[in-house]
Amino acid sequence: MKIATLNVNSVRVRLPHVLRYLDSAKPDVLLLQELKCQTEQFPSEAIGDAGYNCAILGQKSYNGVAALSRHPIDEVVEGLPGDDEDTQSRWIEMVVGGVRYVSLYLPNGNPIDSEKFPYKLGWMDRMIARAKELLELEEDFVLGGDFNVCPTDDDVYDPLAFSNDALCQPESRAKWRELKYLGLTEAFDALHPDEVGAYTYWGYQGGAWRRGNGLRIDHFFLSPHVADRLVACEVDKDVRAEEKASDHTVLTCELRD
DNA sequence: ATGGTTGTTCCACAA
Numbered sequence: 001m002k003i004a005t006l007n008v009n010s011v012r013v014r015l016p017h018v019l020r021y022l023d024s025a026k027p028d029v030l031l032l033q034e035l036k037c038q039t040e041q042f043p044s045e046a047i048g049d050a051g052y053n054c055a056i057l058g059q060k061s062y063n064g065v066a067a068l069s070r071h072p073i074d075e076v077v078e079g080l081p082g083d084d085e086d087t088q089s090r091w092i093e094m095v096v097g098g099v100r101y102v103s104l105y106l107p108n109g110n111p112i113d114s115e116k117f118p119y120k121l122g123w124m125d126r127m128i129a130r131a132k133e134l135l136e137l138e139e140d141f142v143l144g145g146d147f148n149v150c151p152t153d154d155d156v157y158d159p160l161a162f163s164n165d166a167l168c169q170p171e172s173r174a175k176w177r178e179l180k181y182l183g184l185t186e187a188f189d190a191l192h193p194d195e196v197g198a199y200t201y202w203g204y205q206g207g208a209w210r211r212g213n214g215l216r217i218d219h220f221f222l223s224p225h226v227a228d229r230l231v232a233c234e235v236d237k238d239v240r241a242e243e244k245a246s247d248h249t250v251l252t253c254e255l256r257d
Numbered sequence: 258a259t260g261g262t263t264g265t266t267c268c269a270c271a272a
Binding site for chain 1 (some may be wrong): 260261262263264265266270271272
C-alpha cells in the first residue's frame with residue numbers, strides 16, 4: 001500500500017504535475033492540500049480518467065484539501081470537528097479498505113502576534129482531540145499533509161532566521177509532540193531517526209530550492225496497527241525539481257499489505 | 258527594517 005501527500009499550491013495550476021505523478025508513481029492513495037479552488041472547480045474528470053476516486057473539500061481562493069484513491073472510497077468526513085464557526089477547508093477524511101486517511105492542511109499561523117497564531121494552536125487542539133477520539137474507537141488511520149510545523153531545529157535550514165516564525169515556535173512544537181504522544185508513529189522519524197535536513201518545502205523566494213534552503217513540514221502520523229505495517233517513508237524530490245513546481249514536494253509512505 | 262516569489266483576485270492577502 002503506497003500513500004503519498006503533496007501540498008499542490010493550486011490544483012488547477014498543478015494538474016499536469018499531479019497527473020504525471022499518479023501515472024509514474026501509481027500510489028494507492030494521494031492526499032492533496034492547498035487546492036485553492038472550490039469543490040466544483042476541482043479537476044475530478046481528469047483525475048478520474050487517470051483511475052482515481054476523489055474526496056474533495058474545496059474553498060474559494062484559499063485552503064482546500066482532497067484525498068484520492070485507486071480503490072473504492074467507503075466513507076467521507078468533511079471538516080475538522082470542534083468549532084462550528086470555522087469555515088476554513090483544511091481537513092477531510094476518507095475510508096478505504098478499513099483505514100481512515102486524513103488529508104490535512106494545518107494553519108500557517110504567521111505572524112505570531114496576530115490572531116492567526118492562536119487560531120493555529122486551537123486548530124491543533126481540535127486535531128489532537130479528533131485523533132484521540134479515533135484511537136478510542138480503535139480505528140486504523142493515517143494523518144498526512146502539510147502540518148506547518150518544523151518539529152526540531154534539524155528540520156530548518158536556518159533556525160535563527162525562523163526563531164520568530166509560527167512553524168518553529170515552542171508552542172507549535174509542543175502540540176506536535178502532544179499528537180505523537182497519544183501513541184501515534186511519525187513515519188519519517190521512525191525510519192530515519194537521525195536524519196537532518198529531510199526537507200519537504202522550499203519557498204519560491206531567494207532561490208531557496210537551488211540553494212537547498214528548505215523546511216520539513218509535511219508529515220505522516222500512523223495509528224498503532226498501521227504503524228506495525230510501516231516499511232518505508234521517503235521524500236520524493238523529483239516533483240519539486242519540475243518546471244512550474246509547487247513549493248512543496250511529495251512525501252511517500254509504504255505499508256505492508 | 259526590507260525585499261525577495263507565486264497564486265488568486267479584483268487589490269491586497271496568504272504563504
